[in-house]
Amino acid sequence: MRVFTVDGDGDHHGARGGGTMEACYAPEGYAEVDDDCDDGRADVHPGTTERCDGAAVDEDCDGVANPPSLCSCTTGTSSTCAEPGVCSAGTRDCVAGGWAACSIAPSTESCNGLDDDCDGLTDQGLTVTCFGDEDGDGFAAPGATDVALCPVMGRDAIGGCPVDFTDRPPLGASNLDCDDSDSSRAPDRTEACDGVDNDCDGAIDDGARVTCYADADRDGSPVGAAQEVCPAPGTMACPAGMTATSPESAGSDCDDSNAGRFPGAVEVCDAAGVDEDCDGAVNEGLTATCYADGDGDGFAPHGAASVTLCPTDLTMACPAGMTIIAPADASTADCDDGRADASPAAPEVCDLGSPAVDENCNGRANEGVEVTLFDDADGDGFGSTNTVTTCPGAPRTADNSADCNDRNAAVHPGAPGSDQPICGFGEVVCTVYVGFPPVLTPYRLGCKPMGSSDCDPLRSDWDYDCNGSVTPVVDSCRNTGGMCGASNPCMGGAVWDESLPGPPCGLTQGDGVRWGSCGCNGITRACSLSSSGHVGGFTCR
Numbered sequence: 001m002r003v004f005t006v007d008g009d010g011d012h013h014g015a016r017g018g019g020t021m022e023a024c025y026a027p028e029g030y031a032e033v034d035d036d037c038d039d040g041r042a043d044v045h046p047g048t049t050e051r052c053d054g055a056a057v058d059e060d061c062d063g064v065a066n067p068p069s070l071c072s073c074t075t076g077t078s079s080t081c082a083e084p085g086v087c088s089a090g091t092r093d094c095v096a097g098g099w100a101a102c103s104i105a106p107s108t109e110s111c112n113g114l115d116d117d118c119d120g121l122t123d124q125g126l127t128v129t130c131f132g133d134e135d136g137d138g139f140a141a142p143g144a145t146d147v148a149l150c151p152v153m154g155r156d157a158i159g160g161c162p163v164d165f166t167d168r169p170p171l172g173a174s175n176l177d178c179d180d181s182d183s184s185r186a187p188d189r190t191e192a193c194d195g196v197d198n199d200c201d202g203a204i205d206d207g208a209r210v211t212c213y214a215d216a217d218r219d220g221s222p223v224g225a226a227q228e229v230c231p232a233p234g235t236m237a238c239p240a241g242m243t244a245t246s247p248e249s250a251g252s253d254c255d256d257s258n259a260g261r262f263p264g265a266v267e268v269c270d271a272a273g274v275d276e277d278c279d280g281a282v283n284e285g286l287t288a289t290c291y292a293d294g295d296g297d298g299f300a301p302h303g304a305a306s307v308t309l310c311p312t313d314l315t316m317a318c319p320a321g322m323t324i325i326a327p328a329d330a331s332t333a334d335c336d337d338g339r340a341d342a343s344p345a346a347p348e349v350c351d352l353g354s355p356a357v358d359e360n361c362n363g364r365a366n367e368g369v370e371v372t373l374f375d376d377a378d379g380d381g382f383g384s385t386n387t388v389t390t391c392p393g394a395p396r397t398a399d400n401s402a403d404c405n406d407r408n409a410a411v412h413p414g415a416p417g418s419d420q421p422i423c424g425f426g427e428v429v430c431t432v433y434v435g436f437p438p439v440l441t442p443y444r445l446g447c448k449p450m451g452s453s454d455c456d457p458l459r460s461d462w463d464y465d466c467n468g469s470v471t472p473v474v475d476s477c478r479n480t481g482g483m484c485g486a487s488n489p490c491m492g493g494a495v496w497d498e499s500l501p502g503p504p505c506g507l508t509q510g511d512g513v514r515w516g517s518c519g520c521n522g523i524t525r526a527c528s529l530s531s532s533g534h535v536g537g538f539t540c541r
Contacts, residue, residue, distance in 0.1 A: 004030035008039040010125050013046065015039035025146055025169050028129075037061035048120030049084040052099060059120070073099050085115025085122070111150035123150060130161035131169055137186040139177035139200075140170040176200060193230035205230070212238035213246060214256060220245060221253035221262030221278075254278035269310035286310065290318035291327060292337075299334035299343040299361075300327045335361035350391035366391065373397035380409035382466075404466035415464045422462050423447035430455035 001022045005014025007029055013036035021030055037058065038044040046061045052071035058064060070082060073094030081090040081102030090104030106118040111126035127148035131140035138158055146169065151160025159167025170176050178200035179185040191199045193208035210231045213222030215238075222243050232239045251263030254275060265276045269286035288311045291300035300323050311317050311324075318324045327333035335358060336342040341349070346359045348369050356365035373390055374383025376398040383398030384406040390397060405411035408422050421429055427447045446455040463469065 002032070004032060005034035006039070007031035007036070009036070009042040009044075011036065011042040011045045011121055013039075024171055026129075035061065042121055042124050043117075043119030045120075049082055049088075051083060071098065073097060083118040084120040085118040087115075087118035113150070123148070126150065128160045128167060129169075130159070130165035130167055132164065132180070133161075133166040133177070134164055134180045135177070135183040136164065137177060137183040138166050138188075139168060139175060139180075139186045140166055141177045141180035142170050144170050144180075173201065178202075210236055210238055210244065212242035212244055214241070215243035215245075215253070216241050216256045217253070217259040218243075219253065219259040219262045219265075221250055221256075221264075222247050223253040223256045251278060271310060283310065288318055288324050289326065290322035290324055293318075293321060293323040293334070294337040295334070295340040295342075296321065297334065297340040297343040298323050298345065299325055299332065299337075301334045301337040302327050304334075304337075330361065330363070333361070335363075352391055352394055373399060374401045375406065376403065377406045378403070378409040378411075380412045380415075382406075382412040402466065404463055404468075411464050411466065413466045415466070417464050421447045422464075426450055 001024060003020050003022055004026050005020050006018035007014045008018075010029075012031050012033075014031040014034040015036050016034055016039075018034060018039060020034075021027055023030075026032060036045045038061070041057075044057060044059050044061065048059050050060045050062070050064075050067065050070055051057070052066050056065040073079075075094050075097055077094045078091050079094075079099075081087045081092050081104065082099075083090075083102050083106070085106070087102045087104045087106055090102040092102050093100045102118075104118075107116045109115075109117040109119075109121075109124060109126065111123045113122060115122045128151045129146045130149045131144040131146055133140050133144075147165070149162060149165060152162045153160075155161060155163075158165075161167045168175055174187050177186055178197055185196065185198055185200055187200045189198045189200070191197075191201075191203075191206055191208045193205045195204060197204045205228075208230070209228040211226050212229050213226055214224045215222055218241065220243055222245050226246070227242070229239060229242065231237055238244045253262050255261040255278075261274065261276050261278060263278045265278070267277045267279075267284060267286060268274070269283045273282040275282050287308050289306050289308050291304040291306045293300045293304070304327055306326075307322075309319075312319050325332050331344050334343050339357070342357060342359050342361060344361045346361070348360045348362075348365075348367060349357070350366050350369035351357050358365045369391070370389050371392050372387050373392075373394065374397065375386040375388055376383040376396050379396055380403065381398055382403035383401050384403055385401045388394075388397060402413050403411070405422060407424070411422060423429055424447070426449060428450050430446050430448045448455045
């Protein structure tokens, strides 16, 4: 700071004993020296030329007015004018012992660098205070001194200071040019992010940088510490390869070379074990523990091998040949991994295998699916009264007990009659003949025990339609040409004729003779046959 004294007449000399002010540069109306003996006259101050005048003014403030050496002269002599400025180029003559007026008279002062009014001051009151401004940005460099210069028209914005000058004093940080060779750097410039202090505030790129984090894969997820960097051109956004998102708010990217890996990414189940969502876990919640399922029914047997792997689809399904259901107990374990139709989820099916299959794996076979049926030993669709618990439709079973002879498929309700005998166990078929040898006509088939000659041609178990009565095929005879008498046999080829009316031939057995009835010449008679089955005669009675 410097001390300046009041300069009332603007001659750059402060009044002796005048008021003072501390400042870096001379304020308006103040001067650096305080030696002016008359601060009301700009032509009076130390250093100006003393003049010989009638008012006896001490122009140079040396304490002597109109010294003899200045005012006395030899008449008739001449000399250069004692006045300063342009008047000093003139001459003066000595008349009557005193100097006459100078040949060049003072004129109105104009700002031209000359002392036009010959008062020892040049351009007083007409100049402007300017400071050097080499880059023309309107700001002076620190330490620039003030100079008085004639104003230039059209430069009123900077106080009329000419080119390379400014009227703005380098006072305070807001007025100091930090680089007077670069017009882009000045206190009123906008700070740009270029590594230069554009606004001359002592800080480089302040307010022009943005806080960013590395994001090489451009997935919006940061990595590393914060960096103050220049934004993308024309924006205040982070440049390419960086993001404004902080790790605190979004988490840190675990792989900045892979845009598919960042906090919040969808975790993908992959065999490579990639941590897509950067949570430190791989395939979490996405893998499935799969168990070997040999028959592909969705269930594994107890002790089945397992493996953890990625499912084949979004339903968490295991690949073919495996299942996600753990064989933990009877409700989840396959009891036969070689049969796709046997599993805890399979329906029990009634089967006749031996052993029967336990389809639903509950430890029992055919439970709840068997029914009570009747034995059908002869397979005619009609059962006996014997019941059996088995599968519906089992062979040799029927849903009824209407068969009166379950040993012969030809015997059942609704069966047609037949001349075939129904022989029991241990019996064989035999034939009864009628007639005289050597002409014998087959009478009917019958049954006899194996090894026996006794043929039983008519029995009660010959009930083919199970209606409770025996209806033989042939139940009457007639004489077709022989004689018929009280004691004569029927001759001439008697035949059985089932078309004749009469009771069935329900022959009775007694004393080895078969008895029955027949028609002889249309007259019903009792007939007898020998027990051997060979009829020596057929007697009508």
